[in-house]
Amino acid sequence: MAMGPIGVFDSGFGGLSVLQKLTEILPEYDFCYLGDNARAPYGTRSFSTVYKYTKEAVLWLFSKKCHLVVIACNTASAKALRSIQQNDLPLVAPEKRVLGVIRPLTEIAGYISRNGHVGLLATSGTVRSSSYSIEIQKFSPGIHLTQEACPIWVPLVEYMEVDNSGVEYFVQQHLKKLFSKDPEIDTLILGCTHYPFLLPVIKRNVPDNVQIVSQGSIVADSLKNYLSRHPEIEQNCTKNGKREFYTTESPEVFDSPASFFFGSEVRAQQVVIS
Ligand code: DGL
Numbered sequence: 001m002a003m004g005p006i007g008v009f010d011s012g013f014g015g016l017s018v019l020q021k022l023t024e025i026l027p028e029y030d031f032c033y034l035g036d037n038a039r040a041p042y043g044t045r046s047f048s049t050v051y052k053y054t055k056e057a058v059l060w061l062f063s064k065k066c067h068l069v070v071i072a073c074n075t076a077s078a079k080a081l082r083s084i085q086q087n088d089l090p091l092v093a094p095e096k097r098v099l100g101v102i103r104p105l106t107e108i109a110g111y112i113s114r115n116g117h118v119g120l121l122a123t124s125g126t127v128r129s130s131s132y133s134i135e136i137q138k139f140s141p142g143i144h145l146t147q148e149a150c151p152i153w154v155p156l157v158e159y160m161e162v163d164n165s166g167v168e169y170f171v172q173q174h175l176k177k178l179f180s181k182d183p184e185i186d187t188l189i190l191g192c193t194h195y196p197f198l199l200p201v202i203k204r205n206v207p208d209n210v211q212i213v214s215q216g217s218i219v220a221d222s223l224k225n226y227l228s229r230h231p232e233i234e235q236n237c238t239k240n241g242k243r244e245f246y247t248t249e250s251p252e253v254f255d256s257p258a259s260f261f262f263g264s265e266v267r268a269q270q271v272v273i274s
Helices: 015-025 047-063 074-079 081-092 102-112 124-129 131-139 153-158 165-181 195-204 216-229 251-262
Strands: 006-010 031-035 068-071 097-099 117-122 144-149 187-190 211-213 243-247
Touching: 006 015, 006 047, 015 031, 015 216, 015 251, 031 047, 047 068, 047 074, 047 081, 074 081, 074 102, 074 124, 074 131, 081 097, 102 131, 102 187, 102 211, 102 216, 117 124, 117 131, 117 165, 124 131, 124 144, 131 144, 144 165, 153 165, 153 195, 165 195, 187 195, 195 211, 243 251
Parallel strands: 006 031, 006 068, 031 243, 068 097, 117 144, 117 187, 187 211
Antiparallel strands: none
C-alpha cells in the first residue's frame, strides 16, 4: 500500500491554525491540507450538507494517498465524523482512519476545570449538535457545560479583523451572554478553529481566574500520542517535512488569508472535490 501525507481538512482557513500546531509538534511528517473555501462557512449549514461535503473532502484526501485524515473543523467533526467513522470507513477504506478535533478537548476539560463549570464558545452548528456536552459527559460526568454560539466571529476573523473596537463589541456581547448563563465558569473552551485569533480580546473580557483552552496544541499532542499507539497507521505516513495546500476556491482568494492563519507563506492549488 502506497504511503502518503497526513490529511488535514477544514471548511476553509481555520484548520490552518490547527495545522500550524501539528507541524510544530510533528515537523518530520508530510501534511496535505484541504480547505473547502468555495462552500464555506459550514457553521450554519444542515447536518446532511456538512456530512456530504465532509465525506467528499475525506475521500479526496484518501485519493491523495492519505491514510490518516484529521478533520480540523469543529462543525464538521460535530456533524459528520461519527457517520464517516461508523458507516463509510468500513465500506470504502477499512484500513484508513479519520479523527476529529472535539474529542481531544473533551477528554481533558474535566481535569482543567477546578469547580466543574465549563463554558463553550463555538459555531451555531457545533452548539446545536451538542457534541461537546455529549463527549464531556462521557469523560467527566459531573461537568456543567454552558454553550454560546458566536456566528459573527468566524467572518470577523476571515476578514482578519481580530483586535479593534468593533471586534471588541462583538466579543463582549457573546461573553456577557455566556457568563450571564453561568457566572461560575472557570474554564472556557474555544470550540472553533477561528477563535484563537481573538484570544487577546477574549482575555481582556473574561475574569482573571478563567482559563482559556485553545485547540491547536491539544489536538497536536493528541495526534502525536495516537501515532505512537498505532504503528499500523504511522508506518504509512511519509516523513519528508513536506506541506501541500489545496483549496476549492482560487489561490488568489485563498493564499493571503491562508498565510495569516498558518503563520507562514501558503501557496495553494485549486481542486474540484465534488
Ligand atoms: N472551522 C469551523 C469550525 O471550527 C468554522 C468555520 C465554518 O463555519 O465553516 O467550527
